[in-house]
Amino acid sequence: MKTTDDQTRVPPASPGPGGDATGVRPGAATRADVRNTLGHLRTEVDGRRFALKLALCALLTGIGAVLATRPHLAARVPGVILLGCMFAHAAELQHQTLHGLGFRGRRANRWAGVLLGLPMLISFSAYRATHLRHHRDLGTPANREFFDYGDQYGADRPRSRTRVGRDWLVRFSMLHHYGMFLVDAGRALRGADHPGETATTSRRIRHEHLLVVATLVALTAVSALVGSALVGWLWLAPLLLVAGPVHATVELPEHFRCETLNEDPFANTRTIRSNRLMTWFTNGNNFHVEHHLMPNLPIERLPDLHRQVRHRLLHFHPSYVDFFRTLVRR
Known part of the structure; x- marks a missing residue:
């Protein structure tokens, strides 16, 4: 995976069905490929969870x-x-x-x-x-x-x-x-x-x-x-x-200094994994590449999608602190 000083390499997950670490067929990188392959992640909207x-x-x-x-x-x-x-x-x-x-x-x-x-x-x-x-x-x-x-x-x-x-x-x-x-x-x-x-x-x-x-x-x-x-x-x-x-x-980090004139969400958007507190606070919006790949995926399923596509992320940070620390060092 390509990395720059604005990126942190994500270790590949264990291989899934078909031999790919994500379950996405080898070579697939487009939004349509992800949606077609991982459409099973979509579930019904859970109004009770949102009410909580x-x-x-x-x-x-x-x-x-x-x-x-x-x-x-x-x-x-x-x-x-x-x-x-x-x-x-x-x-x-x-x-x-x-x-x-x-x-x-x-x-x-x-x-x-x-x-x-x-x-x-x-x-x-x-x-x-x-x-x-x-x-x-x-x-x-x-x-x-x-x-x-x-x-x-x-x-x-x-x-x-x-x-x-x-x-x-x-x-x-x-x-x-x-x-x-x-x-x-x-x-x-x-x-x-x-x-x-x-x-x-x-x-x-x-x-x-x-x-x-x-x-x-x-x-x-x-x-x-x-x-x-x-x-x-x-x-x-x-x-x-x-x-x-x-x-x-x-x-601000969602698209900051990404390739915003590239229509590929892997290129124009950033994911920040962070911790459970920040994932709650941002309501899952830290998984922003995943959100742009499948905008209608229930928020609670974004971590599942992240596990499927994480090795393809070009703009990724393990925390918000890491993102801003990297930004300052540049």
């Missing part, structure tokens, strides 16, 4: 909220950190609903996705439309992602240290995302359509942005009535100081 994920996220969010409203900083700071992490985790759960893999019903997926995206100012309908096009267009010049980190994929060109530092500040602060939210919220308040989307999708995007604005206004009003900075401790501080940087940390 939502319940755990809600429980941890509630604990964070209680801590963040305590009078002492020793409780508030951990509360803000926990809330921010849960905001980012909710966005990863939202990703599951985009593909209709949370619940079996389309309406249930949509409303779960709307609520999961609310803390990070993410419109479910806008994210879904953009994300599905991303799956279709990745590897072509038409590819666009919902989350804009500025220099999205880390163009390898000479830059000053000041420029490099500024680029990373923009990426981890997610300034582009918040700026786009303000633009889209303005459109929603004016009743304007969302460019490039159908009338139905535009209407849903407007409604979702209005819901976020209404929630923010309501929490601000409650804060004013009780004479407390609740909106700051329960939303703005967790969002800006924790959720944004954490979200960028786990999502």
Whole structure:
């Protein structure tokens, strides 16, 4: 397997049926080959399992909220950190609903996705439309992602240290995302359509942005009535100081400095195996090559697919720490 300083060799698995370590026939490297050979990994969507994920996220969010409203900083700071992490985790759960893999019903997926995206100012309908096009267009010049980190994929060109530092500040602060939210919220308040989307999708995007604005206004009003900075401790501080940087940390590596003009998912996407805690936190999105190979595969089956294709991975790291350590050394 080809490796570079951005890659870690994965030891081959033991041979499977047919003599190949993955169960994929020898020489197969395309998405169609993988889907045809490993289609048996697809199982029914398990709504009960997703409901348990939502319940755990809600429980941890509630604990964070209680801590963040305590009078002492020793409780508030951990509360803000926990809330921010849960905001980012909710966005990863939202990703599951985009593909209709949370619940079996389309309406249930949509409303779960709307609520999961609310803390990070993410419109479910806008994210879904953009994300599905991303799956279709990745590897072509038409590819666009919902989350804009500025220099999205880390163009390898000479830059000053000041420029490099500024680029990373923009990426981890997610300034582009918040700026786009303000633009889209303005459109929603004016009743304007969302460019490039159908009338139905535009209407849903407007409604979702209005819901976020209404929630923010309501929490601000409650804060004013009780004479407390609740909106700051329960939303703005967790969002800006924790959720944004954490979200960028786990999502930016997915395609960063991969061959993004190559339509082969093995070339344009990265997998990070990591540990069970991070696999839970990212909701399996760390197995990102696998997700792009089979986008409709239930999230719980991505580790199974990883075991089948791991020796073919070109962009792979055993942990997020290893990815960023390798990136810094470059």
